[in-house]
Amino acid sequence: MALDRWIALILVGICLAYGYTAWFTMxxxxxxxxxxNPIWPSTFPKxxxxxxxxxxxxxxxxxxxxxxxxxxxxYRRLHEYKLGQAVLLLTLMVIYALSLRPLGFIGSTMGFLxxxxxxxxxxxxxxxxxxxxxxxxxxxxxxxxVLGIYMRPFPSFIGG
Amino acid sequence: xxxxxxxGLQTALSLQNLLLVIGGCLIGTFIGMLPGLGPxxxxxxxxxxxxxxxxxxxxxxxxxxxxxxxxFGGSTSxxxxxxxxxxxxxxxxxxxxxxxxxxxxxxALTIAAVSSFAGGTIGAVLLMIFAPALSSVALLFHxxxxxxxxxxxxxxxxxxxxxxxxxKAMMMTVLGLILATVGEGALFNLPRFxxxxxxLQSGFGFITLAMAMFALPEAIFLVLxxxxxxxxxxxxxxxxxTKDEAKSIAPVIGRQSIQGFFIxxxxxxxxxxxxxxxxxxxxxxxxxxxxxxxxKGSIKGLAAPETANNAACTGSFVPLLTLGIPGSGTTAIxxxxxxxxxxxxxxxxxxxxxQVFWAVIMSMFIGNLILLILNLPLIPYIAKVLSVPRxxxxxxxxxxxxxxxxIGQNNATELLMLVGFxxxxxxxxxxxxxxxxxxxxxxxxxxxxxxxxRSMQLYDGVAFIWERPMxxxxxxxAVILVILPSFRARRAKLKRKGVADGD
Numbered sequence: 001m002a003l004d005r006w007i008a009l010i011l012v013g014i015c016l017a018y019g020y021t022a023w024f025t026m027x028x029x030x031x032x033x034x035x036x037n038p039i040w041p042s043t044f045p046k047x048x049x050x051x052x053x054x055x056x057x058x059x060x061x062x063x064x065x066x067x068x069x070x071x072x073x074x075y076r077r078l079h080e081y082k083l084g085q086a087v088l089l090l091t092l093m094v095i096y097a098l099s100l101r102p103l104g105f106i107g108s109t110m111g112f113l114x115x116x117x118x119x120x121x122x123x124x125x126x127x128x129x130x131x132x133x134x135x136x137x138x139x140x141x142x143x144x145x146v147l148g149i150y151m152r153p154f155p156s157f158i159g160g
Numbered sequence: 161x162x163x164x165x166x167x168g169l170q171t172a173l174s175l176q177n178l179l180l181v182i183g184g185c186l187i188g189t190f191i192g193m194l195p196g197l198g199p200x201x202x203x204x205x206x207x208x209x210x211x212x213x214x215x216x217x218x219x220x221x222x223x224x225x226x227x228x229x230x231x232f233g234g235s236t237s238x239x240x241x242x243x244x245x246x247x248x249x250x251x252x253x254x255x256x257x258x259x260x261x262x263x264x265x266x267x268a269l270t271i272a273a274v275s276s277f278a279g280g281t282i283g284a285v286l287l288m289i290f291a292p293a294l295s296s297v298a299l300l301f302h303x304x305x306x307x308x309x310x311x312x313x314x315x316x317x318x319x320x321x322x323x324x325x326x327x328k329a330m331m332m333t334v335l336g337l338i339l340a341t342v343g344e345g346a347l348f349n350l351p352r353f354x355x356x357x358x359x360l361q362s363g364f365g366f367i368t369l370a371m372a373m374f375a376l377p378e379a380i381f382l383v384l385x386x387x388x389x390x391x392x393x394x395x396x397x398x399x400x401x402t403k404d405e406a407k408s409i410a411p412v413i414g415r416q417s418i419q420g421f422f423i424x425x426x427x428x429x430x431x432x433x434x435x436x437x438x439x440x441x442x443x444x445x446x447x448x449x450x451x452x453x454x455x456k457g458s459i460k461g462l463a464a465p466e467t468a469n470n471a472a473c474t475g476s477f478v479p480l481l482t483l484g485i486p487g488s489g490t491t492a493i494x495x496x497x498x499x500x501x502x503x504x505x506x507x508x509x510x511x512x513x514x515q516v517f518w519a520v521i522m523s524m525f526i527g528n529l530i531l532l533i534l535n536l537p538l539i540p541y542i543a544k545v546l547s548v549p550r551x552x553x554x555x556x557x558x559x560x561x562x563x564x565x566x567i568g569q570n571n572a573t574e575l576l577m578l579v580g581f582x583x584x585x586x587x588x589x590x591x592x593x594x595x596x597x598x599x600x601x602x603x604x605x606x607x608x609x610x611x612x613x614r615s616m617q618l619y620d621g622v623a624f625i626w627e628r629p630m631x632x633x634x635x636x637x638a639v640i641l642v643i644l645p646s647f648r649a650r651r652a653k654l655k656r657k658g659v660a661d662g663d
Contacts, residue, residue: 002591004593007588034348038617048337055327055331055334058327059331078384082383093575093578097562112559117555122551122552128552
């Protein structure tokens with residue numbers, strides 16, 4: 001079974017869960033006066049769940065004839081691409097998200113940019129530090145001073 | 161109309177707004193040139209900046225400038241490197257790249273710039289004529305018609321936007337609508353589908369979703385498969401074109417401006433379809449000897465797609481500004497930005513906030529002019545961005561994606577959602593699911609439900625569907641659009657490898 005049909009299977013699951021909530025559990029907490037309304041909070045989701053289920057079943061059972069098409073990247077040969085780098089970068093993004101508050105903007109951003117290029121295979125550390133440092137400071141200055149959005153620059157124990 | 165024009169000029173010619181147009185065009189050209197980064201990613205990265213300016217006309221002017229710049233930048237890399245940065249400029253490479261190989265890169269860029277300028281300008285004139293007319297018709301619409309119109313728009317997008325697979329595009333639209341129902345809506349004051357998670361109380365962030373759908377997958381694709389860029393396109397010199405050449409491309413520009421504009425107006429069809437169709441039409445119209453030239457460096461073959469894609473970009477603003485219904489991914493992102501700035505595009509826009517409407521039109525003229533006189537001489541220098549090593553480029557793209565989601569909400573959970581959605585979006589792209597319909601569905605979802613609820617309440621049930629003939633007509637049209645999958649095969653052929661979804 002091709003990837004698009006596996007995804008369709010997941011989507012069927014999502015639509016079923018969504019539909020179950022819309023049809024059976026959502027209306028339980030509805031205030032009595034709202035029940036006289038022609039439209040309930042669940043009306044629109046009910047329609048959507050049916051449409052979604054229909055569309056995902058069409059894909060799942062391959063009812064719409066089309067020849068398999070290879071996209072920009074052939075996922076069947078994913079290991080031939082630089083999958084490791086991509087996964088590492090995504091992990092780095094998650095770490096960045098978690099460290100932004102405790103480490104402060106400047107520290108975590110510099111770390112992100114330096115490690116990001118290191119993952120991609122860059123080894124000229126002095127240039128990387130310089131580029132990351134300048135970029136981090138410029139962005140921090142623009143966002144917090146020019147746009148006026150507060151971002152804690154330093155780690156919390158310094159009290160930034 | 162004259163009064164409106166003057167209001168627009170007054171707003172657009174303020175120093176700040178002029179700087180915004182110039183900045184937007186430059187940034188757009190700069191990033192649009194990078195292969196793989198389409199206008200949608202650039203605009204979604206720029207949105208937080210635009211929103212935090214707080215001035216709707218300024219924001220829209222900036223974003224429109226970025227949009228034009230991105231298309232222009234995309235044609236530059238198509239011509240110089242045969243590496244289109246944007247799907248809408250793939251057709252420009254057919255004849256632009258052979259010209260560059262023959263040492264006529266400068267001439268090709270000039271033709272591209274002149275045709276883009278003409279396409280954009282004529283498009284803006286047509287917009288000025290058609291938008292007010294359309295919006296006075298739109299004022300007669302009830303919420304029932306609005307509901308039906310949005311359904312038509314969404315199904316047109318599903319029918320045209322997918323790479324030939326209507327079911328997938330429709331599924332993505334419905335998924336977008338489903339995502340839009342998460343959170344607490346103004347309509348019922350009741351949290352829906354939040355699963356008790358507090359962070360979902362206000363629903364998914366639109367910027368987060370836009371970044372996750374476009375910018376992040378494109379960056380991941382760049383990591384997975386480094387694009388090989390061959391050659392440097394030679395030295396760029398001799399930007400002049402002769403009188404004869406000007407004479408031969410003038411009718412092409414005239415025809416394609418009008419054709420491109422009207423294709424751009426249709427929901428779902430955009431710059432990409434307009435440019436391919438423009439190329440094909442001009443090829444059929446030209447003489448036998450000229451037809452031989454097509455594909456080998458014909459100036460007509462370059463002028464046609466360049467004119468058409470810019471005219472189509474302008475045309476896509478018509479449904480956005482008059483009906484408040486975006487026809488393409490890019491205009492959907494603009495719509496989201498406008499809503500965040502407390503402006504509701506639609507037929508009332510021209511009456512309630514004429515300065516926004518007219519300033520955008522005026523800034524289109526100014527933006528096109530700037531692309532012609534400022535960007536063209538700078539192109540040899542801007543093209544240097546193509547030599548930035550990807551080891552530095554990719555972390556920065558990822559960083560700006562994260563920053564965009566963060567400064568909008570100031571919430572680190574948003575970043576985790578961004579990564580999560582980004583991974584899902586990448587998987588969806590692997591399987592050839594179109595992502596633009598998802599975002600359009602998400603943005604239109606709230607409005608669609610509001611109008612649906614309002615007409616249900618007015619007619620005390622679904623009677624509005626058959627009691628209002630226009631609503632019924634539009635809904636029937638929507639059904640036909642989904643069921644009649646006529647344009648599929650052609651669209652699938654247009655999609656080529658290694659190109660970002662253009663609009």
